[in-house]
Amino acid sequence: MDAAEFRRRGKEMVDFVADYLENIEHRRVYPDVEPGYLRSMIPSEAPLEPESYEDVLKDVDRVIMPGITHWQSPHFHAYFPSASSYPALLADMLCGGLGCIGFTWAASPACTELETVMLDWLGKMLQLPEDFLAGTKGQGGGVIQGTASEATLMALLAARCKAVKCVHESDPQRSEADIISKLIAYTSEEFCATLGTTPSCAFDKITELGPLCNAENIWMHIDAAYAGSSFICPEFRPLLDGVEFADSFNFNPHKWLLVNFDCSAMWVKKRTDLIGAFKLDPVYLKYDNQESGLVTDYRHWGIPLGRRFRSLKLWFVFRMYGQSGLQAYIRKHVELAKVFETMVKKDKRFEICAEVVLGLVCFRLKGSDELNEALLKEMTHLGRIHLVPCKLRGRFVLRFAVCGRTTELRHVQEAWTHITELQHAASREFHTMW
Amino acid sequence: MDAAEFRRRGKEMVDFVADYLENIEHRRVYPDVEPGYLRSMIPSEAPLEPESYEDVLKDVDRVIMPGITHWQSPHFHAYFPSASSYPALLADMLCGGLGCIGFTWAASPACTELETVMLDWLGKMLQLPEDFLAGTKGQGGGVIQGTASEATLMALLAARCKAVKCVHESDPQRSEADIISKLIAYTSEEFCATLGTTPSCAFDKITELGPLCNAENIWMHIDAAYAGSSFICPEFRPLLDGVEFADSFNFNPHKWLLVNFDCSAMWVKKRTDLIGAFKLDPVYLKYDNQESGLVTDYRHWGIPLGRRFRSLKLWFVFRMYGQSGLQAYIRKHVELAKVFETMVKKDKRFEICAEVVLGLVCFRLKGSDELNEALLKEMTHLGRIHLVPCKLRGRFVLRFAVCGRTTELRHVQEAWTHITELQHAASREFHTMW
Known part of the structure; x- marks a missing residue:
């Protein structure tokens, strides 16, 4: 083609x-299909020679749509x-067309920089405490993860890394394995502090949990996967009160903020906590300006190395809808x-x-x-x-x-x-x- | 809009x-931009009222393209x-338009079923051993992960879970923490057994590593992120010899097989090994037919719960290009x-x-x-x-x-x-x- x-x-x-x-x-x-319906409707192997686009599209109607x-x-x-929204679909088409991968700043500067600024925009829309914003000099900042599960995993790994480091500093003789075996993660049935649970959209009392976590030096992660989008409305913002006690927070614009999947927004107060857990610097990912202190390399902020230009979706949606x-x-x-x-x-x-x-x-x-x-x-x-x-x-x-x-x-x-x-x-x- | x-x-x-x-x-x-170039080119907050699409598109040229x-x-x-390829871009547009999420079979049967069959197609193109294919009765099968990092993490977690279970069966008194503290992962500088390393596209000798892993009951994961696509050519297929010893294998069609990011193909010989590490069954994800043994719920196969309809890209590309x-x-x-x-x-x-x-x-x-x-x-x-x-x-x-x-x-x-x-x-x- x-x-x-x-x-x-x-x-x-x-x-x-x-x-x-x-x-x-x-x-x-x-x-109205039964498990296994699809396999028998298409060949058992890929065609050796190219097929026509018409045939593919016909099969979308015949094979895909019924399922x-x-x-x-x-x-x-x-x-x-x-x-889902039209502006987000347009942005995703653009993202696909550009086909760039933003694992470091140099891999596509616009991809990294728009993400940082869009997460600041979104953080301001939620009235997140200043600590969570990147700005030009902040220690915190936001990142787009694929899903809330990934954001939660990242928070857990960062918390573990920080706890191990902290114990290790006061007791250098203890092995990492020994320290890890003593670590405890406190959760409810929904895992972490949750604003808007999946079964019933229930809210944990983070204004009570928060001070306790802070006093005991426990990493507090708050997941508001669904409910988070509503906090852009002043009347729902009180539901987020207590976020100031958290170390990390995430919600999914891809659930309720008209941004197509995948786009889970995560913020941390201290980006070094997150980065500390994952930093790796092979030569093939080094570049000029890297040590300037001005760049963000999002590959340190999550499990994946490769990253699509997902902030375009946020940008298009924020601007086409307005707050x-x-x-x-x-x-x-x-x-x-x-x-x-x-x-x-x-x-x-x-x-x-x-x-x-x-x-x-x-x-x-x-x-x-x-x-x-x-x-x-x-x-x-x-x-x-x-x-x-x-x-x-x-x-x-x-x-x-x-x-x-x-x-x-x-x-x-x-x-x-x-x-x-x-x-x-x-x-x-x-x-x-x- | x-x-x-x-x-x-x-x-x-x-x-x-x-x-x-x-x-x-x-x-x-x-x-030719300096770190931080973008922030000053756009407002510091999202607009309150909607802007015109023309203005957004103008800014794509003004703000994004230079970076x-x-x-x-x-x-x-x-x-x-x-x-990147045109068929993959078209499939991604369709995926965005459908906007369905395939975490369980019921969440969109076509999404799950096409993925299983496409991974079988691709496995056959690579001449993977039968064990890795799902077929209608296989114990193995394939899944699309976001990136090779996620595939490797999944393999590591599955291996750990299996090892803990194995030790626990012979010695039920030992705590999980104690067992985990004794586990060892053998890696080179590139982590696992790698076919085509990033620095120099070097190949580990998996025909030597494999029998050793099998004899010692060590989980063997093979990552061929870049090189894997070449194994569809008979002349390069010998590079994959030894995969028969592996428990899991992955490569990235999104690198070299004309399928836009993200699409990392991963196969396991025993799907229960992978699923065993993550199975969770809240009521809101239950549905009829679930226990029929005929369905695949891909949410057990990876970190994310939400999943896009990524197998469409494979389908379009395989059919429009042909093998x-x-x-x-x-x-x-x-x-x-x-x-x-x-x-x-x-x-x-x-x-x-x-x-x-x-x-x-x-x-x-x-x-x-x-x-x-x-x-x-x-x-x-x-x-x-x-x-x-x-x-x-x-x-x-x-x-x-x-x-x-x-x-x-x-x-x-x-x-x-x-x-x-x-x-x-x-x-x-x-x-x-x-």
């Missing part, structure tokens, strides 16, 4: 994507949102969740199972777990809306998350109507069964 | 990318290639490296510093390290071609890697002419200085 054909095919793909997103709500949100769970559908209410547009987007989702909550509360057969703080409503049919399981099973089977369950205080609970960029009031109302209609059927069937 | 505007802007972006790639060789390959190291330029000979097209691409790069090697050998002022096996030539001016450093510094300063150095047996060596998809014979010849001309100047200056 040469540039001329790419121009043609690329434009067709833009229309394909736009068509897909404009019409997505007419698709069955949860696919897609449509995360961008306004009928998708499972898990948490996976962010006001992003705030409006968050508020709309929260309002839709409140509407859903109100409808659940009005129906005596159902109950709300956790405080609705942001865009997630945990609810269930009053009655047995089996009844709720039957309801969800039927819902999934029909595939008109998609929800996943959770366990709260030992009970089986349904999670209704407002996810889609295009989710409107009518989708939430339709979802509720669908659920209550199914409830009738499920109850009947359930009582017949039992 | 609505769908209509995205259609327009998306098509413009396709042209922008095509224009960029068609004219890339006329750009200075290494940028790009052009990895896709045919004048780029640094590090190793960062793969023959991919082999031809690899062979062309190796031939160009051989041409460069021949030119170096013919010039008595220079010497070759390592066997040229694939697309990398390690060479230097006969004489002091300082002389070679001066030469490279001038080359980097001028920015017409871009190389990075390495250390081999204590000496400062220049690395010439054939990287670009569009690198042709004339670019290699021009590069050599440029280097020899600079050598004259550098020698003169150097002798004046010293």
Whole structure:
């Protein structure tokens, strides 16, 4: 494929994507395929000779589309949102086209520098304490990780490295293995201090945990993977109070801030803590200016060496939406969740199972777990809306998350109507069964 | 931005990318900016209100382009290639448009299933032993990791988990901490068994290491990040001999197989070894069919929970190039490296510093390290071609890697002419200085 054909095919793909997103709500949100469906639909080996692009595209419709769970559908209410927006898609196309890899400053200066500044912009939007910002002279700063899991792992490794160093300084005779065997990580079931847990969007009391950690010299990492985006709204910012006690903090703009996956934003107060755990300097990665103190080499900040130009997505989205547009987007989702909550509360057969703080409503049919399981099973089977369950205080609970960029009031109302209609059927069937 | 505007802007972006790639060789390959150049060129905070797309795009030219190291330029000979091709760009656009996240089978069945089958296709292209393939009943299989670092980390964690379990079974009284403190990882300077090291593309003797590891029950991980792509050619496949002794193997199609970053292909012989280290099953990730034994949940195979639909890139590239097209691409790069090697050998002022096996030539001016450093510094300063150095047996060596998809014979010849001309100047200056 040469540039001329790419121009043609690329434009067709833009229309394909736009068509897909404009019409997505007419698709069955949860696919109707059985495990292993795909293997038999395509050859068992790669073709020896090139095939035509038409054939590939035909197979996208024939093979791929039937097996897609449509995360961008306004009928998708499972898990948490996976962010997507047109400006982010455009930025990602640019990122792909440039095809540069930003492991050191020299590997592509714009890639590193835009990331640092975008994480400062975002940190300011969240009103993070100054300590977490890079600025021109700060000791802290932000980095884009792939996922919250990676951010948490990095925090854990940095904490361990710091603790070992600290013990080693006061007791140089002790071996690293011995020190490590005595280290303790304090976690809840959600691992670290969490703002907005996955099952129910619950919040740890970081204003209580924080001073304790600081007094005991314990590294405090806060994960706000989903909820973090909401902190750009002044009315939700109090949920982040206590972050000033943390050593590191992360949340995922790729969940709820209209930035396509992957983009997990992580900040540390002391970048040397993070870098200290991973610094390696082979000659092939050295360059002039490296020791100037002015450059950031993000390869020291995470597990991967290679890194895409992901900050372009942040830049495009921040500028095309503006802070006001992003705030409006968050508020709309929260309002839709409140509407859903109100409808659940009005129906005596159902109950709300956790405080609705942001865009997630945990609810269930009053009655047995089996009844709720039957309801969800039927819902999934029909595939008109998609929800996943959770366990709260030992009970089986349904999670209704407002996810889609295009989710409107009518989708939430339709979802509720669908659920209550199914409830009738499920109850009947359930009582017949039992 | 609505769908209509995205259609327009998306098509413009396709042209922008095509224009960029068609004219890339006329750009200075290494940028002429100083650390910190970008921050002062843009505001210090995100705008409150939306800006126009025109303004954003203007700033791409004004702010971003001057700070790009052009990895896709045919004048780029640094590090190793960062793969890029039009089919992969199209697939990535589709991946972005779908915006689905494939952490479990149910989260998007096509995403998981295509990945499994594509890793089988690729494994067959490399003639990997059957053990590494998933098939319909295999115990092994492949997974896409972000980078080779992540693949190596996964292998290390899986090996550790397996070793702890093994010791624990024979000696249940020993604590995990005690066992871990006694574990040993054997590595060279490149960490694990490596096929094609970064400094010089050297190859560990895995046919010797392998039987030793098997006899001593040591987990053997092989990393062929760069070189792995070449093993699709029968003439280079012998370099992979010995992989049958390995427990896990990975290489990066995103380096040399025309698949844009990120896409590191990893295979294991026993998927339970990998999964055993990480399995977690919260209720919100459970679904029907999960226990059927037919599904793969890739979230157990790596650090990240979220995963993009990266196998689309493999599918598009394999089908649009065919195995023959991919082999031809690899062979062309190796031939160009051989041409460069021949030119170096013919010039008595220079010497070759390592066997040229694939697309990398390690060479230097006969004489002091300082002389070679001066030469490279001038080359980097001028920015017409871009190389990075390495250390081999204590000496400062220049690395010439054939990287670009569009690198042709004339670019290699021009590069050599440029280097020899600079050598004259550098020698003169150097002798004046010293």
